[in-house]
Amino acid sequence: MQGTPGGSVCPGLSPVDRWTLLVSSFIMVAASGQMNFTGDQVLRVLAKNEKQLSVLRDLEGLKPQKVDFWRGPARPSLPVDMRVPFSALKDIKAFLESHGLAYSIMIKDIQVLLDKEREAMARSRRLERSTSSFSYSSYHTLEEIYSWIDNFVTEHSDIVSKIRIGHSFENRSILVLKFSTGGSQRRAIWIDTGIHSREWITHATGIWTAKKIVNEYGKDHTLTNILNAMDIFMEIVTNPDGFAFTHSMNRLWRKNKSTRPGVFCIGVDLNRNWKSGFGGNGSNNNPCSETYHGPSAQSEPEVAAIVDFITAHGNIKALISIHSYSQMLMYPYGHSLEPVPNQKELYNLAKDAVQALYQVHGIEYIYGSISTTLCECASPLAAAVGVTPTWGQEVQALC
Numbered sequence: 001m002q003g004t005p006g007g008s009v010c011p012g013l014s015p016v017d018r019w020t021l022l023v024s025s026f027i028m029v030a031a032s033g034q035m036n037f038t039g040d041q042v043l044r045v046l047a048k049n050e051k052q053l054s055v056l057r058d059l060e061g062l063k064p065q066k067v068d069f070w071r072g073p074a075r076p077s078l079p080v081d082m083r084v085p086f087s088a089l090k091d092i093k094a095f096l097e098s099h100g101l102a103y104s105i106m107i108k109d110i111q112v113l114l115d116k117e118r119e120a121m122a123r124s125r126r127l128e129r130s131t132s133s134f135s136y137s138s139y140h141t142l143e144e145i146y147s148w149i150d151n152f153v154t155e156h157s158d159i160v161s162k163i164r165i166g167h168s169f170e171n172r173s174i175l176v177l178k179f180s181t182g183g184s185q186r187r188a189i190w191i192d193t194g195i196h197s198r199e200w201i202t203h204a205t206g207i208w209t210a211k212k213i214v215n216e217y218g219k220d221h222t223l224t225n226i227l228n229a230m231d232i233f234m235e236i237v238t239n240p241d242g243f244a245f246t247h248s249m250n251r252l253w254r255k256n257k258s259t260r261p262g263v264f265c266i267g268v269d270l271n272r273n274w275k276s277g278f279g280g281n282g283s284n285n286n287p288c289s290e291t292y293h294g295p296s297a298q299s300e301p302e303v304a305a306i307v308d309f310i311t312a313h314g315n316i317k318a319l320i321s322i323h324s325y326s327q328m329l330m331y332p333y334g335h336s337l338e339p340v341p342n343q344k345e346l347y348n349l350a351k352d353a354v355q356a357l358y359q360v361h362g363i364e365y366i367y368g369s370i371s372t373t374l375c376e377c378a379s380p381l382a383a384a385v386g387v388t389p390t391w392g393q394e395v396q397a398l399c
């Protein structure tokens with residue numbers, strides 16, 4: 001998914017603004033063990049118009065980045081959520097106020113939430129050890145997930161197998177689960193979760209979905225029909241290095257962990273490393289940016305492994321990538337306002353899926369193409385949806 005021209009300089013900032021922001025320190029203490037986010041806040045900002053959005057985009061383009069956008073500036077009707085390090089809070093709040101931007105404090109202290117999350121994981125782990133059962137309602141480390149995959153494949157060997165499609169930059173295995181009831185090179189559906197390593201809920205969703213597939217096969221009519229005709233491939237940990245790092249050091253790490261000679265900052269945003277629209281809107285050419293696209297398309301082993309696998313398979317009919325932080329169902333393109341050839345079909349599919357979801361869970365998703373859903377320049381179809389977003393996916397601005 002592609003987004004805003006975040007790599008630009010800051011045309012909307014006065015020299016004083018720029019200086020104020022640049023001199024404010026951006027230090028994440030990595031003394032020993034886990035990085036600490038004490039006092040970091042998440043601010044929800046409501047831009048009234050395009051002009052105010054553009055001020056926020058300037059913040060996004062700062063080098064070094066002072067704020068971490070969880071939901072980037074897209075259009076005035078969508079709030080912008082950003083994590084601001086404690087050291088930069090005063091300056092950023094003053095900056096927002098000076099531009100008449102209204103904000104609220106959505107998370108007062110991120111570390112408090114991270115501590116609670118860690119405690120919950122520890123509690124769950126103790127319980128798992130005593131009962132030998134995997135908890136599907138708590139988070140797990142990479143080792144725990146890979147161990148679960150091995151057990152899962154053994155227990156359901158009639159329907160599930162494990163494929164190693166490559167190795168990460170730090171040489172971790174990249175694993176894919178294959179759900180199949182037979183046949184060869186059948187039409188298939190691809191699902192990946194966790195390409196952004198900090199989006200832990202997506203790994204958990206992948207694991208839960210995998211379990212659901214084996215549980216429901218032979219019981220649920222729709223799923224059984226799908227699996228009798230098609231295969232499903234699931235990559236649960238799409239960014240294993242980044243994911244391991246979120247557990248060992250930095251809970252909020254998003255990119256992979258690749259390094260390059262002469263480049264100070266680490267990691268590439270794997271979701272900006274695809275060939276389609278490479279380097280376009282929504283990606284950044286600054287290696288220190290959270291949306292850095294990498295030196296070239298498919299430069300990252302984690303992306304190349306997927307591309308090679310899907311290309312070699314040759315019969316994958318649907319690709320679904322799960323992210324967290326919003327309720328949105330979006331389809332291509334992200335890097336262009338150009339409609340895809342089967343735009344109408346995708347629109348109807350998204351509409352049906354969102355309606356079905358609402359009927360079961362009462363949760364409202366917005367939907368449409370990535371570029372039109374996130375931009376003011378919405379298509380008549382997307383605009384007709386008229387659903388207000390509630391909470392939630394990392395969404396980079398796409399205009």
Ligand SMILES: [Zn+2]
Nearest residue numbers: 196323324394
């Ligand atoms: Zn994401």
